[in-house]
Amino acid sequence: MxxxxxxxxxxxxxxxxxxxxxxxxxxxxxxxxxxxxxxxxxxxxxxxxxxxxxxxxxxxxxxxIYDIKGGQLRLDEKAEQLLGLLEKYVDSNKVREKVKKLNIANNKSSFLTPSSLRFYATSECVAETLTKDPNLDWSPAIIGLCKAFELELVELFINPLKEHCKAVKFSDQDLRDKDFGKIAAYCSGKPMKSPELGVVNHFIQTAVNSNDRFENSSFLQEGLKVFINKFPNHGWLINKNGLNAGIDNLTKNYRNKAAHTDELSKHEYESCKDLVFGENGIMWNLILSLKMY
Structure with a gap:
């Protein structure tokens, strides 16, 4: 017209x-x-x-969307506000219907926690409305995929680690550590919100790369090391090309760009979905790594 x-x-x-x-x-x-x-x-x-x-x-x-992305808030605050918009875009009945369809089409989805699956379904519902023009900003839908992985990571890895650490005596050095102190504080039971992707990634990166810190930290030795050794397939969690690389890719190429001024496209949404939920997606590697068998 x-x-x-x-x-x-x-x-x-x-x-x-x-x-x-x-x-x-x-x-x-x-x-x-x-x-x-x-x-x-x-x-x-x-x-x-x-x-x-x-x-x-x-x-x-x-x-x-543009007001949030162009604002002066911290990256994590922008991501949370975009998530709020994402959930307003789609009727809850459509999200429930999409959850059913995802479970039917892909039985892997049945292994996801309910909150993670809900964000995946919501992102897919929003994506369906955006396909009318691939040039529209797909940032909220991409943020939803990132949130789905973050929720699964916290629920399957960080919260069980916190439960395991009830028997660990945390040193002041652990709680003040500039690289993993936030995770240590959370796992020690201090009242605080669950850690975000970037915080978890920095924690994993430090644990993987700093042998000296690992040897001298009661949290890393008695907490993280003992905890992950319970899982026979835990190698992906501490491999430099595993969880650390996956979160790095997800945050730098998708989450951070979505929360900034970049206008992300359908192609980037599909790439992000493949990274998280594809055949060799980081979501499935995370779940497999934390199985007891």
Whole structure:
């Protein structure tokens, strides 16, 4: 559809790739993002293309994404706010239906924790609405995939490590350590929220690469080492090309970019999904590494 012939009564300042116009008369169109038929005097154009019209609701959603990504918050705070948007995009009934479909299509999904599976399903639901134009910003959907892995990592690895560490006596040096002190504090039972991907990654990286620190830390020796040795397939957890490399890839190439000003595409969503949930995805390697058999 070309530019409407109706007279424009007001043109608003551009916000990223979004240009909004108010017409004197209402215009009927199909929204690029939600696909619904709309009639309104207020229309938003995506990327200066009059074939790509957005309704006011979808304009607000996209604007929220740009405002978060361009803001001054810390990376982790931006990621949390984008997750909040992700969950608002999709009706909860659609998410429940997507969970059922994922379990039917891929029985691997049955091994995921409920919260991790919910974020995976929500990301897939949002992705389905974005396929109408692969150039729309896929950041919230990508953040959802990253959150799914983070939740599984905490639930299967960090929280059981914390439970194991109830019998460990933590030194002040462990709790103050600049590289793994946050994980040590969490595992010692201090009241704090569960660690994020970057914090876990730095902890694993230190444990893998610093032999001296490993030998002199009661947390790493009596806590981490004894804990992971219970699992016969734990090699991937401490291999430099295993968990550490996987989280590094996920954070640097997807999560961090999604929370910054980069506009991520369908291609990057598919690449991120393959990294996490693909045939050799880090999600399945994590689960296999933490099985007792």
């Amino acid at each position: 070309a530019k409407p012939l109706e007279k424009i009564s007001k043109e608003y300042p551009n916000r990223g790739p979004l240009s909004q116009f108010r017409f004197e008369k209402s215009i009927s169109f199909n929204c690029l993002r939600c696909g619904e038929a709309k009639t309104s005097k207020l229309i938003t154009i995506y990327s200066n293309d009059w074939e790509k019209k957005l309704c006011n609701g979808c304009y607000g959603n996209l604007l929220s």
